[in-house]
Amino acid sequence: MRRFVHSIVSIPLHLGRGWGWVFFLVLFWACDDVENSVYRGHACYFIFDATLHPAPCQLTVALGNPGHFMTVRAKMMGGVRHILTTRNYDQAEEDITLTSKKENSTRCVLGASNAIIIGRSSYTGMFICYEGQCANCLDQYGGTNYPLTWSPNGQQLQCARCKRSYDVNNGVVAQGEGGRQLYTYNAAFDGAVLRAWN
DSSP, X not given: OHHHHHHHHHHHHHTOHXXXXXXXXXXXXXXXXXXXXXXXXXXEEEEEEGGGSOTTOHHHHHXXXXXXXXXXXXXXXXTEEEEEEEETTTOOEEEEEOOSHHHHHSOOEETTTTOEEEEEOTTTOOEEEEESBOHHHHHHHOSSOOBEEEOTTXXXXXXXXXXXXXXXXXXXXXXXXXXXXOOEEEEEEOSSEEEEEO
């Protein structure tokens, strides 16, 4: 690993002093663009330990399947956190009870109105987490009453207010008036723990 990093760094430096700085500035701007694409209008912090909830838990199963997404909501009942999921391709719902002390003591904030959409893109294989509200309506009208719902085929998210539909695999407007793509949060899955944050 060390040798690889050294060779990457030394390539632009061999081009001359000026080119080395250009390389690092481009690298800095590229990282900055990724960081700026994360939605910060509402807080998001979600951790789900899939090892504590093995299959057939539908959220755990979705993590291994590109094109499978879930709407995720949370609520407390009797001092215990419940994760409520709705699957994209058949709208099946599940109530996942978080029973461990660690799970219940971890902060859980799910965007503008207690909903995120999380899954793996069938286009890129990358994990994606979207804000659960229509980005265009949030921008245009303010407030937080623009929930996204699944289309019958599960490949699009729909907004009842503006009638736009968004492609779940990349967040762009697929039908309706053009506009911005869905807001995204950071998302990662290390094989055991799923995280979403901003």
